[in-house]
Amino acid sequence: MARYDRAITVFSPDGHLFQVEYALEAVRKGNAAVGVRGTDTIVLGVEKKSTVKLQDSRSVRKIVNLDDHIALACAGLKADARVLINKARIECQSHRLTVEDPVTVEYITRYIAGLQQKYTQSGGVRPFGLSTLIVGFDPYTDVPSLYQTDPSGTFSAWKANATGRNSNSMREFLEKNYKETSGQETIKLAIRALLEVVESGGKNIEVAVMTKEHGLRQLDEAEIDAVVAEIEAEKAAAEAAKKAPARES
Amino acid sequence: MECVFGMVGKEFAVVVADSSAVHSILVHKSNEDKIMLLDSHKLMGASGEPGDRAQFTEYVQKNVALYHFRNGIPLTTAAAANFTRGELATALRKNPYSVNIVLAGYDKGIGPSLYYIDYIATLHKVDKAAFGYGSYFSLAMMDRHYHKDMSVEEAIELVDKCIIEIRSRLVVAPPNFVIKIVDKDGAREYAWRESVKDAPSVA
Numbered sequence: 001m002a003r004y005d006r007a008i009t010v011f012s013p014d015g016h017l018f019q020v021e022y023a024l025e026a027v028r029k030g031n032a033a034v035g036v037r038g039t040d041t042i043v044l045g046v047e048k049k050s051t052v053k054l055q056d057s058r059s060v061r062k063i064v065n066l067d068d069h070i071a072l073a074c075a076g077l078k079a080d081a082r083v084l085i086n087k088a089r090i091e092c093q094s095h096r097l098t099v100e101d102p103v104t105v106e107y108i109t110r111y112i113a114g115l116q117q118k119y120t121q122s123g124g125v126r127p128f129g130l131s132t133l134i135v136g137f138d139p140y141t142d143v144p145s146l147y148q149t150d151p152s153g154t155f156s157a158w159k160a161n162a163t164g165r166n167s168n169s170m171r172e173f174l175e176k177n178y179k180e181t182s183g184q185e186t187i188k189l190a191i192r193a194l195l196e197v198v199e200s201g202g203k204n205i206e207v208a209v210m211t212k213e214h215g216l217r218q219l220d221e222a223e224i225d226a227v228v229a230e231i232e233a234e235k236a237a238a239e240a241a242k243k244a245p246a247r248e249s
Numbered sequence: 250m251e252c253v254f255g256m257v258g259k260e261f262a263v264v265v266a267d268s269s270a271v272h273s274i275l276v277h278k279s280n281e282d283k284i285m286l287l288d289s290h291k292l293m294g295a296s297g298e299p300g301d302r303a304q305f306t307e308y309v310q311k312n313v314a315l316y317h318f319r320n321g322i323p324l325t326t327a328a329a330a331n332f333t334r335g336e337l338a339t340a341l342r343k344n345p346y347s348v349n350i351v352l353a354g355y356d357k358g359i360g361p362s363l364y365y366i367d368y369i370a371t372l373h374k375v376d377k378a379a380f381g382y383g384s385y386f387s388l389a390m391m392d393r394h395y396h397k398d399m400s401v402e403e404a405i406e407l408v409d410k411c412i413i414e415i416r417s418r419l420v421v422a423p424p425n426f427v428i429k430i431v432d433k434d435g436a437r438e439y440a441w442r443e444s445v446k447d448a449p450s451v452a
Binding site: 061065066067086089090092093094096097 | 319321
């Protein structure tokens with residue numbers, strides 16, 4: 001199999017595109033990212049490595065705006081992300097210019113996924129090493145959406161999803177605990193999922209909330225700490241409740 | 250006979266434009282908005298070839314938005330004016346845009362500013378500006394009555410004086426005007442001056 005991973009255009013005998021699979025490995029090594037869709041709120045959360053003390057954290061925004069109503073978080077090679085995000089931002093404005101309408105979430109996801117696919121079928125280039133979580137509200141219909149793309153260029157819509165490090169554990173948690181939520185409940189669910197794999201604390205996670213009225217809002221450390229405290233209190237109460245009946249019998 | 254003019258007051262700038270869309274001898278509509286909101290704190294009043302006017306101002310507006318998303322902060326008025334001039338200059342000797350622009354904006358820490366940008370990419374930072382045949386009258390009126398740091402009321406009085414001159418002295422004077430203002434609270438429509446309204450639709 002080692003002979004079939006030099007040029008991306010080459011299939012292996014058993015139908016694999018190794019470069020794409022290696023790119024997915026790069027994603028699996030990237031920071032954890034989670035997205036949860038509520039009825040009126042969509043939340044994106046990303047793990048933040050807190051070992052960099054001298055770095056100005058404001059210059060490393062991991063959740064970005066593509067347009068007033070669309071936001072993106074990603075896991076994987078951040079430099080590749082810059083390129084994709086830039087192209088997506090241009091496409092958002094270009095779409096507004098040519099058809100006088102903002103993009104729908106599906107349109108821009110399809111565009112980004114299309115770009116990622118192009119780089120799996122061109123000579124001399126390697127795939128983008130990142131998976132993206134794209135959220136937003138469709139213009140006019142106000143329907144909230146969450147989409148995920150990956151290095152192969154596939155995309156699909158999700159109620160909640162996770163990517164990056166330990167995404168399987170987060171996804172399992174979400175599958176067990178997902179229910180239709182709105183507002184603060186959606187934020188709590190997203191942070192709970194992240195806390196499954198990340199050290200708890202406001203300085204280890206970056207959370208952004210998208211609503212129809214206020215667009216994308218980054219939560220500051222204090223707000224995140226408050227929600228984390230709430231979650232821990234609930235967990236402690238649940239533990240105590242579990243222990244109490246056992247003692248009675 | 251398109252008229253666009255503007256002036257800077259105390260902590261605000263105002264841009265006025267006529268609102269008739271004309272093709273040869275036919276007036277298509279008399280409530281055409283020729284002053285575009287570039288972003289929350291910028292106004293771009295444009296006159297000239299209708300297609301170019303809409304196309305070029307929308308193009309500038311989308312590029313201003315793109316800069317905002319890419320960099321997290323909005324362009325200053327001066328930067329937007331220089332970008333606009335640059336685009337006009339690049340196109341000039343290939344595919345020129347026939348658009349004259351009055352760009353007004355408010356920047357935190359700098360205050361209000363007004364830029365005169367003509368179709369061959371001249372750029373001037375000014376206190377008062379005007380384009381078109383109406384400029385003969387509005388510029389003269391502003392030269393006579395304008396002074397620095399006018400209040401909104403004084404400025405609108407002067408705007409109305411200019412509009413009266415245009416209406417009474419220009420042979421094919423546009424009937425309706427739109428006035429937009431930009432200050433620290435943002436860019437917004439201030440008023441319309443209509444002397445011809447669309448006929449009410451038959452029920």
